[in-house]
Amino acid sequence: MKKTRVCLVAFKYFPEWAGVARSASRLVKYLMEAGMEVHVVVAPGDQPIYPQADNFIETINNPGFDEHGSLVYRPKIAQEEVMGGMLEFLKLLDARYHFDIFHGYWLPLAFPCLMIAQKNRPVIGSIRGNDAFKEGVLPQSLPYVSSVLNHASWITSVCSDLLDGVGAISSISGRSSVILNGIDSTGFPMWKGGDATRGVVGSSGEFRFKKAIPDLIEAYSLVPRELRKTLMLCGPFSDENQERISQEKINTLLLESEVRITGYLERTALLNEITNFNVFVINSYHDGLPNTLLEAASCGIPIVATKTGGMLDVLVDNENALLVDPGDIAAMARAITRVLTDVDLARKLSAGSYHLKKLMSFEHEKSEWLFLYKTLLERPTIKSISDLIEV
Template sequence: MFQRPDAETGEMPPDHTKDAVRSAPICLVSEMYPPTLGGVAGAARRLARLLHSLGHSVHVVTTIDRSESPEGGVESRDEDGVWVHRVSQKRPSNSTKFLLRDAILQLDDRVGFQLFQGFFLPAAHPCLLAVEASGIWRPVIASIRGNDVITLKDHPFHRTTILHSLEHADWITSVNAAYLDLVAEDVEVSGRSSVIRNGVMPVPAGAPMWRLDQSNRGRVGLVGELRKVKDIPLLVRGYNGVPASLRSGLLLAGFFTDPEEERWAETLVQEFGLGGEVTLTGPFAHGEVFDHLRRMHVYVQCSAFEGLPNALLEAASLGVPLVATAVGGMAEVLDHEVSGLLVPHGDPAALAGALARILGDDGLAAALSQGARALAAELSPEAERADWSALYDRLLGQSAESVQPAGSF
């Protein structure tokens, strides 16, 4: 039925549907959420807070490893206006998706969610299972963050679950276009997918920006979980290829998650005689990230594949000169020779050459610093907020107009 203006005032009646869309109960599922460390955990919390700022009632469902607690128990608490529900598990396993599904269903009975989002592809599966079990259709977003797409391609054990999520999700988001292209090789995503890039928070007012001085001259580094995909052995090889007169240290601000990768990196450090130049910090609070970044002359992200790493964007926001492998989102957002230097993955000589160019040319370092800051300004929190807001309004509007039984998956 069409809305008509009031006969006396000529004004349209209030649009209560729009108000309902803006205050919708949302279920955001992520197996990684702070205090768990890592880019996905941090990005999930950023999204939860963003959705809360838009007026939504946000419920995060995540896991917590507790060997002494019964599996499936749920601890709930309000964290800055976002309800976080942590589901106990002995350890990550194939049963995790069912523990999450059951927790989602219990919450749904009380809250009545209007939209579900799986943040990281495996997290979309329990959302879909819960919607099917409820018998009431609500939109489900499956969000690609990084190596979840590589898992689709390279790990048969997880492939069926990830394909299920991609085939039945109402919308698919990715932090880069390359991953949507990879997904499209297996699943039709046209008309129900979009790229929403990570936003980067501006440097706090009054905080010092990056500048080159004697305290950081010659130091190369990176920040974050040193997972296998980050290819620290390649970084060690590249650093070793830089003339000794230009380099002063390799700062690995983070911790290894793969013992074998750590041993291999240590072996290379010893073989190259770099023991006195390499520093491994171990875990640290996120508030210390900028301090570590300011200690670098060049920030390096030499990953085998990437979504769009938050650490790289944080380095850009400070103006640290960037070197990155031309993979994933990094190849899409970095303008070679302007906002950073791009090199092929797996080429230590090319990596060494890029590092040496910046370490030996203060003018180039200054130009790349300006370019990095300009990139960070483009990838603002406001831009990310606008993208998520538009998508949620679209899907919630469809949900309000079409409440129907959930189909069989």
């Protein structure tokens, strides 16, 4: 019996460390465990710009493999010509494998999928974080995004406010759903930071502009000196400018002896580090549903987060986290101070965050994805695309 063939077009993918790459890898694992054959095509993203005279056939004939055994293609396409290049590559790939379903794992990348799928094969478009949405509505991307929203079989997102945002561009009523990121917390260590006298505040992840690390450093400096000991930043800076600004902030505020930046940490080392925090902080200006939140909650660490993105879907102020407005440095400092000074509050938030484990489990995420794929494969809902705009 022929396996269902899936073409997943991803913005980032294994072995990259970013949350989008990790969630795409999990999806591939779920699909392969369900007996599907998965082909992953990775857009150039941060790869260097290559000349246009690329050999797509060579790429198809010599794919790589991911940790799950799936075929992975990284076609050499100039970054400024991603859409046209991806369309040409997918044409060749589909001619060889004739896929049953397509998935653009970043909203604009569902556009070339639509052009290949035509009317009789389902296409999923996924919004993967606020940064993807922000770029998606830029003038050069908006035509692609509009077409995807109008004609894709289904639109998914990691949080409801992103669906509301794209709903202002085009109606996706009845064709959209939130699928929360999942995490396998088997063997995760439990929170060890109950002794608030240690004063350890921290965050983890890939530190980009949206994570607002300079603001977090300033908020930490506003916490009373007798309450604080260390600000731990566990993860790499992906933006040299943000790393420079953060270091300048540390120096200006005379925090060199209190701030520790670890760089990338392997999962076990990361979990052992963050479970020593008294407070786990997500200070994002905007975000989807960051893996760092899932990790902290699964360990039962008291969380302080900004009111944005997926945090609003899973966090309730004063129950499983303290929530503050993005960019409000003084409010962030006050929230951190509350957790450091109120042991009962810290324990309450710890218990509340730990109870999120079931909602954010791999099992829940897997069942949601497989149900969606099964439904679309049984009854594709693509509308006519004869009026797709020319771009």
